[in-house]
Amino acid sequence: MTQQTEEPAGAVVLLGEAIEDWTGDALFYEYSRAADPVGSGAISPVPIHRFPASLHAGGPTRTIHLDLSDRLGVDGPATSPGLLASFVVIRPGERLTTRPDATSELYYCLRGSGHSAFTGPDGDGGGMTGTMPWQAGDFLTLPAGCTTVHQADGTGGADAPGPSDDRSALLYRVTDAPLLRYLGVSPSRPRFRPTRFDGAEARARLAEVEHDPAAADRSRVSILLGNVATPQTLTVTHTLWAMLGILPVGRVQRPHRHQSVALDLVTTCAPGCYSLVGTRLGDDGTIVDPVRVDWEAGGAFVTPPGMWHSHHNESGRPAYLVPIQDAGLHTYLRSLDIRFARPGR
Numbered sequence: 001m002t003q004q005t006e007e008p009a010g011a012v013v014l015l016g017e018a019i020e021d022w023t024g025d026a027l028f029y030e031y032s033r034a035a036d037p038v039g040s041g042a043i044s045p046v047p048i049h050r051f052p053a054s055l056h057a058g059g060p061t062r063t064i065h066l067d068l069s070d071r072l073g074v075d076g077p078a079t080s081p082g083l084l085a086s087f088v089v090i091r092p093g094e095r096l097t098t099r100p101d102a103t104s105e106l107y108y109c110l111r112g113s114g115h116s117a118f119t120g121p122d123g124d125g126g127g128m129t130g131t132m133p134w135q136a137g138d139f140l141t142l143p144a145g146c147t148t149v150h151q152a153d154g155t156g157g158a159d160a161p162g163p164s165d166d167r168s169a170l171l172y173r174v175t176d177a178p179l180l181r182y183l184g185v186s187p188s189r190p191r192f193r194p195t196r197f198d199g200a201e202a203r204a205r206l207a208e209v210e211h212d213p214a215a216a217d218r219s220r221v222s223i224l225l226g227n228v229a230t231p232q233t234l235t236v237t238h239t240l241w242a243m244l245g246i247l248p249v250g251r252v253q254r255p256h257r258h259q260s261v262a263l264d265l266v267t268t269c270a271p272g273c274y275s276l277v278g279t280r281l282g283d284d285g286t287i288v289d290p291v292r293v294d295w296e297a298g299g300a301f302v303t304p305p306g307m308w309h310s311h312h313n314e315s316g317r318p319a320y321l322v323p324i325q326d327a328g329l330h331t332y333l334r335s336l337d338i339r340f341a342r343p344g345r
């Protein structure tokens, strides 16, 4: 065993065995046995998975992780290899505190109203405190190092989704904590300032896009959230990507695919909305042998990386979707590889 003695600065004396072997953990694989660990089963693929709205119905103030860590084979709660989505239920007048080891936290308020009081480093060696109000439709993002107390207003809210007598505030939360856990790191400084995206403004911007005559020809009718801190990736944080989209009545949004994972939250929909997800496109531009994922208001589902997906609304009512992805990170790595199906190709 190598030992170091305590010496004045600049002098290090090694005692005992100076050179060790260090080869005990080294492995050598024949190329074809290790080139595709997903294909060989060494690592599991990201599953297509639905999380029902019943997960957050009623009950006490709590965090409900959308946890697929068993299927992913990772330690600690995770919805995808790099992201964790959760529902946060806060009873009227009650509080819940968060302090994740994450570079980015994103919240979308599904129901109710309240405020979040945060403290954290400002990135210049100082501290930062503040309070952000929120109500249904608002998005919040918080950077690394924030300890945040989320408090629901006393009146609660019953504006949807969920049981009409559910007065708790309901937040959808996504962090990149699983990515940091995998890397074995804790963040050293914030990369953006706490930011609130007003829900009424987001809906107004989405309505502008929807009423644009070009909307019918677009793959998605949606807005993407950005931040002044991400001028290269154009994403909501440097790792996360967030969208507010509408699936108009009778509409089919053509297939596309990307290497980011999507943790899709359905905010509003009537029965008859669904996504088709699959690995291959046919000559007509539709997905071959797709898996159908039915939408549920207040439910969520995982769209795995690299899979083609299209959205369909046969419900007779407009539907709204909030997908959160790790596309900030993929865009920075130049690995997003987003592709769109051409109709009748």
Ligand SMILES: [Fe+2]
Pocket: 256, 257, 258, 262, 309
């Ligand atoms: Fe997508």
